[in-house]
Amino acid sequence: MTHARTIRMPIRHSVARTFAALARGLVPVAPIIAIVMAAAATGRPAAAQSASRPDPRTLCAAAIARAERDYDLPPHLLGAIAKVESGRFDAATRETFAWPWTVTARGKGRFLPTRAAAMAEIARLQARGVRNIDVGCMQINLAYHGDAFADAAQALAPVRNAAYAARFLRRLRAQWGSWTRAMGNYHSDTPRLSGPYRAKVTRIWFAERRRAARARRQSAAGS
Numbered sequence: 163m164t165h166a167r168t169i170r171m172p173i174r175h176s177v178a179r180t181f182a183a184l185a186r187g188l189v190p191v192a193p194i195i196a197i198v199m200a201a202a203a204t205g206r207p208a209a210a211q212s213a214s215r216p217d218p219r220t221l222c223a224a225a226i227a228r229a230e231r232d233y234d235l236p237p238h239l240l241g242a243i244a245k246v247e248s249g250r251f252d253a254a255t256r257e258t259f260a261w262p263w264t265v266t267a268r269g270k271g272r273f274l275p276t277r278a279a280a281m282a283e284i285a286r287l288q289a290r291g292v293r294n295i296d297v298g299c300m301q302i303n304l305a306y307h308g309d310a311f312a313d314a315a316q317a318l319a320p321v322r323n324a325a326y327a328a329r330f331l332r333r334l335r336a337q338w339g340s341w342t343r344a345m346g347n348y349h350s351d352t353p354r355l356s357g358p359y360r361a362k363v364t365r366i367w368f369a370e371r372r373r374a375a376r377a378r379r380q381s382a383a384g385s
Contacts, residue, residue, distance in 0.1 A: 163296045182343060182346075189222065193213050206298075213290060217344075218258045218261065218262055218276075219252070219261075221262040221320045222248070222259065222260035222261065222262050222299035222320055222324070223241065223246055223259065223260065223298070224320070225262075225267055225320035225321045225323065225324040225325075226240045226241045226244055226260070226300075226324045227241070228321065228324070228325075229321075229327065229328035230307065230328065231326040231332075232325065232328065233325070233328035233329060233332055235328055235332070235372065236341055237329065237371070238291050238367055238370040238371055238374060239331075239341060239345065239363075239367055240300075240324065240327060240328055240331065241260070241370060242345075242363050242364075242366040242370055242375035243300065243327070243331075243363050244260035244299050244300055244324075244327075245258050245259070245260055245302075245366050246359065246362050246366060247264075247296075247299070247300055247301040248261050248264035248271075248298070248299055248300070248301055250263075250264075251275050254379070260299045260300075261273050261299075262274060262277070262280075262298060262299050262318075262320045262323075263275065263277055263279065263318070264280075264296075264298065264299075265280050265287070265295065265296070265297055265300065266286055266295070266296040266301060267282045267287050267292050267294065267295045267296070268292065268294075270359035271296075277318065278320055280297070281314065281315060281318065284297060284304075284314045285319070288314075293305045297314065297317050297318045297323070298317060298318045298319075298320065298383065299320050299321035299323050299324055299327075300323050300324055300325055300326070302317050302326060302327065304317060307326065307330070310326055311326070316349070316382035327348075330348070331344055331345070331348060334347050334348060342364070343360075345359075345360055345363045345364070345367075346359055346360030346363075348363075
């Protein structure tokens with residue numbers, strides 16, 4: 163059987179001939195434009211998705227700032243608690259930030275790389291019968307507070323996680339009469355546990371307030 167012979171032209175020659183044909187009017191312009199636009203459109207979503215994907219290091223901070231405003235908490239208090247609960251140190255920036263995909267059980271905390279990995283870890287622990295699990299920015303305990311959420315995924319979500327923590331902190335303040343007592347009892351109402359925890363949160367809280375004041379002064383000086 164005889165096969166038609168196919169000649170494979172080098173790409174640069176093919177492109178050159180195509181543009182030459184366009185210049186002479188031998189090739190319709192509209193289909194070429196349509197192909198180019200389709201190719202460009204195909205490449206956009208992945209790039210846009212990559213560019214718009216939020217940095218996990220900012221998720222807790224944004225959710226906590228919103229919760230502090232929505233529930234009228236003292237500025238930076240919830241953020242200080244979060245850094246104690248799920249704080250992760252970044253050696254490159256020498257900063258500690260709350261990590262949204264933190265899961266703690268049996269005294270061991272893990273900073274999971276993604277939401278999916280955190281959910282898989284929660285499922286793995288629950289399959290083994292573990293119920294006392296702390297999740298998310300504010301380390302909400304699923305055994306004691308899980309009923310406040312539809313499921314573990316909702317408890318892990320930074321905005322819902324921080325909002326629940328803010329409501330819980332307000333209830334503690336109403337119960338114990340001060341934010342100082344409330345911040346310690348967020349961790350435990352046992353004095354030997356709440357005392358050291360309160361001291362740690364207070365130290366971070368004051369540091370955050372000083373940093374915010376310094377930033378305001380610098381902003382005012384530059385304006």
